[in-house]
Amino acid sequence: MRGSSAHTRRNPKHLFDHWPMVVEAVRSAGSVALFLDFDGTLTPFRERPDQVRLSEGTRRALAGLARDPRVDVLVLSGRRRADVKRRVGIPGIRCFGLHGWEGSAPAVSKASVAKLLHEARQQFRERLADLREIWIEEKGPVFAVHVRGATEDAARRTGAIVREVMGSFMPDLRVLPGNQVWEVAPAELQGKGATVRALLDRMVDSPLTFYVGDDTTDESAFSVLTDGITVCVGSRRPTEAKFTLRGPQEVRQFLERLGRELRANGGRGPQQPRSLAG
Numbered sequence: 357m358r359g360s361s362a363h364t365r366r367n368p369k370h371l372f373d374h375w376p377m378v379v380e381a382v383r384s385a386g387s388v389a390l391f392l393d394f395d396g397t398l399t400p401f402r403e404r405p406d407q408v409r410l411s412e413g414t415r416r417a418l419a420g421l422a423r424d425p426r427v428d429v430l431v432l433s434g435r436r437r438a439d440v441k442r443r444v445g446i447p448g449i450r451c452f453g454l455h456g457w458e459g460s461a462p463a464v465s466k467a468s469v470a471k472l473l474h475e476a477r478q479q480f481r482e483r484l485a486d487l488r489e490i491w492i493e494e495k496g497p498v499f500a501v502h503v504r505g506a507t508e509d510a511a512r513r514t515g516a517i518v519r520e521v522m523g524s525f526m527p528d529l530r531v532l533p534g535n536q537v538w539e540v541a542p543a544e545l546q547g548k549g550a551t552v553r554a555l556l557d558r559m560v561d562s563p564l565t566f567y568v569g570d571d572t573t574d575e576s577a578f579s580v581l582t583d584g585i586t587v588c589v590g591s592r593r594p595t596e597a598k599f600t601l602r603g604p605q606e607v608r609q610f611l612e613r614l615g616r617e618l619r620a621n622g623g624r625g626p627q628q629p630r631s632l633a634g
């Protein structure tokens with residue numbers, strides 16, 4: 357899908373080189389929807405997902421944005437919702453787990469699909485038993501095969517095993533390839549693009565939309581948001597995103613700049629009540 361898109365970019369522009377455009381867009385916007393991925397975007401990667409923490413600087417910038425009534429901050433992660441909620445832990449920020457499948461309600465799938473997932477997991481356990489650096493993370497209705505920290509050879513062999521095993525489980529189950537990870541999920545998990553579309557449909561006005569993410573699982577959201585300010589974090593190419601930031605450090609700077617811009621522009625958005633707009 358990605359390769360055939362007319363929007364695929366090999367050289368997205370650096371967001372800070374185009375900051376006047378962002379300023380202009382923020383000035384004329386009534387409200388802002390800020391979609392953010394978590395791992396690799398708000399935080400740097402660690403060897404294991406449970407070692408990942410939000411830095412104080414990023415937390416402060418996010419909290420400031422979340423306090424602004426014009427801004428809706430939404431974190432979309434591949435983690436379980438309870439996990440990402442606990443790691444973000446900022447009042448007013450909405451968190452979604454399993455790429456948005458876990459929203460306000462927990463994700464559940466049919467018993468027949470749960471059985472298939474169980475069988476697939478068993479097959480992976482057996483086939484990966486002698487590859488010691490590879491590990492399987494249980495995420496309820498989804499499981500993840502991690503190759504972070506593994507040798508190139510082990511990662512390649514794991515990729516071949518994923519393709520072989522999954523051949524007999526598709527289309528009921530699907531694979532979401534990520535950064536050093538393959539996630540195996542029921543087909544009903546549609547991914548971040550579908551989630552973003554559904555969330556935007558529920559918003560009353562049409563907000564200025566930002567989406568910042570680093571992973572292949574963020575690409576479906578980039579392609580849905582043709583009018584939005586889409587930002588790919590890191591050096592993965594090609595991408596559907598229009599802009600790029602180098603890493604979580606620059607994402608923090610972006611959040612701070614956006615916060616400053618909104619404060620400078622305080623309460624004068626066109627959709628503010630007239631009595632407040634002065």
Ligand SMILES: [Mg+2]
Pocket residue numbers: 393394395396397569570571
């Ligand atoms: Mg990520």
